[in-house]
Amino acid sequence: MFFVLFARSRLSYPNPSSGQVTVRYALPEAAHVEMALFDMLGRRMQELASESQSARSHRLTFDTAGLSSGTYFIHMRTGDFAETQAVTLVR
Numbered sequence: 001m002f003f004v005l006f007a008r009s010r011l012s013y014p015n016p017s018s019g020q021v022t023v024r025y026a027l028p029e030a031a032h033v034e035m036a037l038f039d040m041l042g043r044r045m046q047e048l049a050s051e052s053q054s055a056r057s058h059r060l061t062f063d064t065a066g067l068s069s070g071t072y073f074i075h076m077r078t079g080d081f082a083e084t085q086a087v088t089l090v091r
Helices: none
Strands: 020-026 031-038 044-053 057-063 070-078 081-089
Touching (some): 044 057
Antiparallel strands (some): 031 044, 031 070, 070 081
16 A cells, blocks of 8 residues: 655645645655646646656645636545645635
């Protein structure tokens, strides 16, 4: 079984956000990571990561410029593990 540990059970911060969002996570072993941002209708708005990563803590920061206010979902997948968390953008 494969687990991804999120720092203090928070995948992203700040939340709500008006600019950049940072995603923090730790991989207990090397894995291929896929992460994307989706809107409320399930449309992929941004691909955030699609790469092999080493076993360690990771931090990914992305800009939300060009996105409207609203609720979005960060979806992360590594092997059999998947996690989704809502993030609210305020303009």
